[in-house]
Amino acid sequence: MGSANDIQKPWIETPLIESATLSKLAGCRIFLKMDLLQPSGSFKSRGVGNFIHANLKSHSQTHPPHFYISSGGNAGLAAVRASQDLNCKCTVVVPHSTKPFMINKLHQAGATEVIQHGASWFEADTHLREQFIIPEHNVDGANVYVPPFDHPLVWEGASSMIDEIARQLPAREGEGEGGGGTNAFAADAVICSVGGGGLFNGTFELASNPPPGVEVTSVVRSDAEAARGVVLLADETRLQVELACGVSVEVAVGKELKKAIPDLNPETRVVVVVCGGSNVSAEIVAGYREQLAAGWE
Template structure:
């Protein structure tokens, strides 16, 4: 396992950033799309999960150990773990709840390397699956019956969103966005070349990565002189999966009683503690805006992206697309005129088909809101 950072490749890619004329026309400002759905696993999860796995493989304390990665997931995080471990040549076990769709189960099994990937179903929800995983494989590593002296295997827990390495990985897209956006003629030193970044929030790994990535970027460019005009990070959620908005209203970390939204990829009843901290007290130069829409809004975003850009994403991603054209955005991000710039993280997701999008279209025509 003692590979150098130069020989161990990154299991994610630099994704394109494109401007959408159609969305810009509706929004009244320039809308750019960061196409994370093109990551190897089909979602932004490749960055964070991939970075956690790669970091563990490069850790000197793990030298000469056979690392086995264990991921608890409702789908996309597990798929990212399977794809990353497959590409980096190590085994992976993913535990998903019985609520995971057959479509996602088949994608998980198809993505893995033969003999090195195991997909286990346990529990009614992610929390039960995660508890089973940690108790069976992480807290009790000797569960296979072998004595410690016979074991050279180390089990590594891969959570779906709550880990610093995951946030660091997600944050890698910030410098990419800054380099890909066209420069502004009037850009002040160190300023970020967009007014806002919109991202979907489930457990908050993506959100926290973007906030940390912006903080790193602003300080690296401007030192102690943070630009006066802040970058807004718009945290988009759907009603019934709005655990961050719920905690923000309460002013403390709170858990939803249940997930009632159909955007199940946002299905964390409670965000990571660091996420709420970042939202309540963001770093200098960053402001956080909460946006909560309906499942119908999310579906409109999915259909809009399919019609205008020929891209397929989950409901959990569609809510960020719709947030970009919402009237609320204009009041939440002041000064968004024709030259204003909004970046939407098209986070992707693999639990979607053309047939599902056609169903969303029919339901919207029937009055789904």
């Protein structure tokens, strides 16, 4: 195994594109941050990849690390892809509720082993820690626990997205070249999905008491509305995302955006984080389209 310092980080800079169709529907300028193009198919490549990369830099080369993560989906896939890129082993523990579709993806991505245990992520995670991480089962310290969302290194990796957006946004009138040319962030709002909290630095405190100059609006939508976003994005970009991502697209073109930004106008800039997700297929998207046409709400 080579030095981690000689290996590129296991995620990429993704494009930021302005969507004429979504902008027309929303009544403002909609920019799509295309993180579904990450190696694992989701933004999780950034945070989980950053954790694994940083761990390799500090880990003893005497015992190459074997990474372990509990996840029924995207975080596990991100860990496997990052480990493959960095020539390491990675085992994923998933709950029994995980679909065969995702288990197959984990195997195909190169997981050392996929273990099913428990009825929930919590039970899978507890099993992982007890069987592979506690000292009596990890004598040489080579087994490394990868937090799927709750760790500063994961948040740091996810935050790289905002640095990219700041560089990629076109300059406002009167600014220098590039939207990141001044201290002002060249967008009025960022829409992102929050599950485990990886896209919001993982903490409830930041949502409840955001830093000065930041306003946070929480929006909860139905699965049917999220599916509308999935179908809309597929039609607009010919790309597929899962429900947890599609909901951000739906919010961007719906009434919630106008409520959150009362002075919304054609020059308002909104970035939608297209966070991706691998639990989707052409058949699943087609099924959403049929259900919506049949009156799913």
